[in-house]
Amino acid sequence: NDNACQDVTVAQDNGVVGQLDNNPDIPESCGVDIILVLDESAAIQPPLLNSIRDGAKALWDALEGTGSSLAVVEFSDIGRLVEIGGDGTDTNAGQYIAVIEANREAFETYLDGLDATSPAGSAGYGPGAGSANWEDALLRTQQINETYGQAAIVFFFSNGQPTSSNSPAESTPEEWIAASIDEANTIKNTGSKIFGIGTTSTAYDTLPNITGVDKYDPTLPGSIATADYAESSAGTLSSAMTATVFELCQSSVTVNKKLWNSATDQYDIFASDWRFDALIETLDLGGSFAW
Secondary structure, eight states: OOOTTOOEEEEOTTOOEEEEOOOOOOOSOSSOEEEEEEEOSTTOOTTHHHHHHHHHHHHHHHHTTTTOEEEEEEESSSEEEOOTTOOSSOTTTTOOEEOSHHHHHHHHHHHTTOOTTTTTTSOSSOSOOSOOOHHHHHHHHHHHHHHHOOOSEEEEEESSOOOOOSOTTOOSHHHHHHHHHHHHHHHHHTTOEEEEEESSHHHHHHGGGTSOSOBOOTTSTTGGGTOOEEEOOGGGHHHHHHHHHHHHHTTOOOOOOEEEETTTTEEEESOSSOOOOOOOOOOSSSOOOOO
């Protein structure tokens, strides 16, 4: 992914060939805006549904307290912006919410299918129904970027491949994927990384069409920054989500230096020549740290 100006032609087992624009690398740091895109098509039934719910909760657990914010898109025949903890009007659908303890209950209520407020008239996430329209899910992702701010990373979960698009004239997997590639390229070209997470061989083959061809290798430190997609399974989804975020965050510490300017009666940021001394202690749990 270092060849930021080079397009890649992708050919997967399904025979699709698409012009794939570069997927941006992401900094290994916390405190970023994230969009979670969830497949809610007919294939999403128990026990897979429960595994996805657990995986999304694991993502929240890993992000909590890092300064990150999260927005959610769900998709079946169409993409839908989700309003976490809303009032049933979808007024704030698609808005980022801070990943903090105070918002955990609303997020889990949505995931568990107990939230009748978002999207309006639904019962939260799952069970799934209908087709899998990746194109519209990616259009809704663009809408969040344009309305509420650019996400650093888009976690795109799918159990397979797209089975519809926004054009009734498109009736083949090749056409549905091609439509998705166009919208994915728009997202990547505006600065958001798309990181795909699949749980089936079909998803493994198809997700690189909208992300990129570099598979995440959890045994290689730092690979999350340049990887495009991860292969998981229903049974390992929670651990995969947790590992991905932990590597992304790397327990980073960010220090913003500010200097009070009495002339302007405000802080000047990025003051230079300050010295910081820090003492770090870890619990005796067999871990380690590097400073």
